[in-house]
Amino acid sequence: xxxQAHQLGEKLxxxxxxxxxxxxxQTRPYPGASWQPVGEPERQPHEYVRNGTAxxxxxxxxxxxxxxxxxxxxxxxxxxxxxxxxxxxxxxxxLPPPQDLDAETNRRLWQTWQAGLSLPITLPLALPxxxxxxxxxxxxxxxxxxxxxxxxEHGIMPLxxxxxxxxxxxxxxxxxxxxxxxLAGQYPESPAEIIVSLEAVARTWNQAPTPFEWGxxxxxxxxxxxxxxxxxxxxxxxTRHPLPRKSTLIQKWQRSCxxxx
Numbered sequence: 001x002x003x004q005a006h007q008l009g010e011k012l013x014x015x016x017x018x019x020x021x022x023x024x025x026q027t028r029p030y031p032g033a034s035w036q037p038v039g040e041p042e043r044q045p046h047e048y049v050r051n052g053t054a055x056x057x058x059x060x061x062x063x064x065x066x067x068x069x070x071x072x073x074x075x076x077x078x079x080x081x082x083x084x085x086x087x088x089x090x091x092x093x094x095l096p097p098p099q100d101l102d103a104e105t106n107r108r109l110w111q112t113w114q115a116g117l118s119l120p121i122t123l124p125l126a127l128p129x130x131x132x133x134x135x136x137x138x139x140x141x142x143x144x145x146x147x148x149x150x151x152x153e154h155g156i157m158p159l160x161x162x163x164x165x166x167x168x169x170x171x172x173x174x175x176x177x178x179x180x181x182x183l184a185g186q187y188p189e190s191p192a193e194i195i196v197s198l199e200a201v202a203r204t205w206n207q208a209p210t211p212f213e214w215g216x217x218x219x220x221x222x223x224x225x226x227x228x229x230x231x232x233x234x235x236x237x238x239t240r241h242p243l244p245r246k247s248t249l250i251q252k253w254q255r256s257c258x259x260x261x
Contacts, residue, residue, distance in 0.1 A: 006214035020171035023055030032184025065209030071195025098129030131155035
């Protein structure tokens with residue numbers, strides 16, 4: 001379902017966003033490359049003081065590459081939900097006008113994004129036009145009735161990643177980029193320094209964002225490569241050509257009987 005959202009959501013006129021919370025990031029030296037002369041790397045202290053942690057709230061739009069972030073000391077619901085509502089309320093007016101559908105067709109459109117779920121969310125009787133798909137992790141706080149009903153009221157369908165499937169959330173890829181650019185090779189001594197660095201990197205990214213594509217050319221190349229190989233047993237090993245099967249004694253006896261006759 002989430003793969004279909006990434007591949008087809010924008011084509012169907014639905015804005016697809018991914019939300020995630022990254023961290024905690026500690027106040028410690030982070031390894032990374034630097035612009036120091038060869039043979040003289042920048043050295044980080046081997047001792048540091050634990051001075052708290054910071055987290056990053058991330059709302060990512062893969063189709064455009066735009067990212068919205070906020071550095072926080074805690075990602076509890078009391079902090080996450082108001083921030084998410086504020087950001088989504090800012091995004092919704094910028095979207096194209098919704099499709100003019102009758103109530104029954106509109107409801108079937110909402111139900112399409114629940115197909116195959118073992119525990120689908122109960123949809124309200126009155127549903128506004130569907131305008132956005134929100135992909136985020138399968139956490140207890142993301143099922144809060146107040147938050148889910150607010151999403152429904154504003155035409156947003158939440159799609160939860162399955163347990164152990166957080167890699168389906170492309171906001172994680174975006175967070176990895178922000179972390180590498182903001183903290184690699186740095187030694188923040190306070191949570192405020194971490195927040196300032198990550199938010200600054202996000203602002204710089206948005207000046208020339210890079211759209212993300214689900215799968216893309218690399219996935220197609222991997223698929224073609226798998227088709228050219230032959231799996232062995234149940235492992236991840238492959239061969240370029242199918243292995244000849246060893247003949248059993250019965251098969252050898254049958255062939256010998258055929259040659260004699």
